[in-house]
Amino acid sequence: MDVDTLPEAAPRRPVRWHIAVFLLPAVLVYTAVMIIPLASTLWLSFFNEVDGQKTFVGLGNFATLFGEPKWSDGFWNALKNNVIFFIIHMLVQNPIGVALAALLSIPKLRFASFYRTAIFMPTLLSFVIVGFIWKLILSPIWGVTPFLLDTVGLKFLFGPWLGKPNSALIAVSLISVWQYVGIPMMLIYAALLNISDEVIEAAELDGITGFSQFWKIKLPLILPSIGIISILTFVGNFNAFDLIYTVQGALAGPDGSTDILGTLLYRTFFGFQLQLGDRSMGATIATVMFLIILAGVAFYLFAIQRRMRRYQF
Secondary structure, eight states: OOGGGSOOOOOOOOOOHHHHHHHHHHHHHHIIIIIHHHHHHHHHTTEEEETTEEEEOTTHHHHHHHHSHHHHHHHHHHHHHHHHHHHHIIIIIHHHHHHHHHHHTOTTOTTHHHHHHHHHHHHHSOHHHHHHHHHHHTOTTTOSHHHHHHHTTOGGGOOOGGGSTTTHHHHHHHHHHHHHTHHHHHHHHHHHHTSOHHHHHHHHHTTOOHHHHIIIIIHHHTHHHHHHHHHHHHHHHHTOOHHHHHHHTTTTSSTTTTOOHHHHHHHHHHOBTTBOOOHHHHHHHHHHHHHHHHHHHHHIIIIIHHHHGGGOO
């Protein structure tokens, strides 16, 4: 065979080292801030201090958390409150966010930019400021709420909502809804703007307009975005701590009615007042929180997101 007739070897693809160079800083920061602390917390949950020595106890801390009334009563109460906290956000915050996004996406709406900015502004505020302001607003002594209700003849409805066990969690949840409703609003608003004009024109040609158009055409197309918002709400609510700590304190009163997993973890790990901190049990609670969030995210990815893909073009 003539040498000139031999097939030429395929050119060797160059190694793209620059990708690793650009990714390395982010990987190092993420590893230092997230991976190592998470792994250390998971590892610490399998140990306990016995006679001043760090001793491997396996699943003993988890048996203590779920088996001993001293720990299990507080844990199940915090978990129940966390579920209620999440449900209120799902049933109030996200539907309001979708409704606001639908209204702001109306082409002929005047001052839409002002409304978007005003609604999203609380999201940018510090939780310390939000908590302090709402404590003042809802205060039965110097708050403005009794005066506002009195002006419309509804002062009889007012009560110390943050001081009653049956209303404190709902009040704190609604404060959180007020602060963060701008996030689902903006995400859904962006999803609505991303819908093709051809789809809207085709719907109008078929006589589908107004609310019917949103319900039959737009809503199915933005379901993936609603799913993302739902899982972000789930993760954020089961990681919540700051607002309840600001409004109700570390004890999450009254009588633990606003105690969630985040505040329980804080008191357990660091201690509070006469309660001494227990690093092992704190790590155990943090591990359970991680497993709950992991299970919720996995359920969304494998059971819900796949079904939503059929609505995407």
